[in-house]
Amino acid sequence: MGKSQSEKSASKKRSDADYAITISTGEEGIEAPVSMKVRGDNGTVSIPLTQTKGGEKSFQSKSKSEFTCQTTDVGKIQCITVEHNEKEKDVLWHIKTVQITKGSETYNFNADVRLDQKENKVNLYPVGTLFGHQRDDYVQSELRRLRESLRSESSKLRRPPHKPHEPFVYNDLRPYFDTSSVERAIYSPVTYPTGYYTRVTALRIVEPWEAYGMDYGVNYELLKHRKTRSLSSKPPPSKPTDESIDRKQGSTHLPPYPAVNMHKPPEYSQALTVDDIPKIRSLIKSRYSGAADAQKEKDYKRTHNDVYRMQLDHIDGYHEKSRGNMLRVYHSYLQNTPGSKQALRELCDQIAPKNTKTTVKSAK
Known part of the structure; x- marks a missing residue:
């Protein structure tokens, strides 16, 4: 038996929620279109951040921009993605904090991140033990701090001029300040879907008990057995069968280098006096x-x-x-x-x- 028109509208109204979004901008603002994706337990919704609540200009330097929207209720918010569409090279947007109020629930996000043309989006997670993301937010904040530190230190390296006719052995030490692995860890999702041929492991980290076993778990009895076996299995030196053969003669032992016999005068070989x-x-x-x-x-x-x-x-x-x-x-x-x-x-x-x-x- 089908539902009436009033029941359908009531069910649709219950699935919507009012979102109040407040974004605090730091020292650098932006004038490009900005959008936000909100991911929750019930799905994902995209919210364009174009018109502010009071009609003022959005995302100005050292200001707060408030937005309101009524859209699908995603339930408990797990993650948000803030993205801009600016194509200019000198763009830089400093996001300090983000706050989302949905009904009686308030979600706070500590961003403190700068977006440019190359990195135009960032994933943010709610702060607080209530949402279970306090550890994830701390780890990603440390990774961002490490990235900024590496970039600032690598900017001090300057390639010296190559002088002609002299050896050039300059090394830019790129493996020490390459942030590709750090950026991959920042922008990868927390719950990454793994395939059947992989397992979730940390990058370049070994379990504590395995590290302890590699340092102190050396089997010295096995090494002693190998050493004894290697000495006992060494074959005795072979002796020549024919003692009359000179083993030093031959092309591989003593090649016939030419030698010149010079007849020196007798005064060259006698002792010199005053x-x-x-x-x-x-x-x-x-x-x-x-x-x-x-x-x-x-x-x-x-x-x-x-x-x-x-x-x-x-x-x-x-x-x-x-x-x-x-x-x-x-x-x-x-x-x-x-x-x-x-x-x-x-x-x-x-x-x-x-x-x-x-x-x-x-x-x-």
Whole structure:
């Protein structure tokens, strides 16, 4: 038997409730459309926060905005989600507290959170032991405080300029201040629906009894048994069957390096006395001081021929940003004697382009 029209309207009226919402804004306000989703025992309802109760402008800095709405009664409120639709990059909205009055029930939410373009919504839970969310609100408040602390500390890191021709070993320490795991913990629901292949566990936390067992539950008897077994199972060293074979000979034991036998004059192997000092000085003077000019000229010609033999004069074949480095390489590897230094300086001045000539001179 169907219900009458009056009974249907009475049943519909009983399912509605009057909501009085008060949002306290902190230092930064917002002028974008804001909506709120209220989740309770009987479902979820969405409430647009567009028109205030007194008709004034909503969400101004250091002010309170009051809204009234009559919509479906969700029962006992478990969680609310506040979201704005501002698309500008420099938007920042500081929500201090939220209060919802539904009939004779009053729900208080301590937010103290800032929303921007990237993070435009936040989940809030009622405060108080009556609703069973005091611990959840404290944990999420600590996570938000940790996020703000990490962001402020990471903003102090500045990437230093990379000096050319020097090693660059800068590390931004991103794994230490990455807040992705913290933000995931903040915005994930408290009662997350788990699948059949997972179980609810804390992130990077081990149960106390398991942690104690890992620290003090080492089985020393098992380690002793393993040590004894490893010593007893070690095979005895093998002995060569044929004693006449020299085990040090062969390509893998003693490779045949070439050795040059030099016949030294007898005066090189005898003991030196004070009377031999004049001979040594005259030998050094005749070999190094007297022949220094000849050796310098020899090194000059050798370096001059090496540059053209190895085709090092084709400096235009390298990229213009690498030519200065190649000239420095020439000086590092070929500039080892006075004669080679003079030859290399003249050749580099000839083959170096105009934009790298001064760089080579500074490298000398």
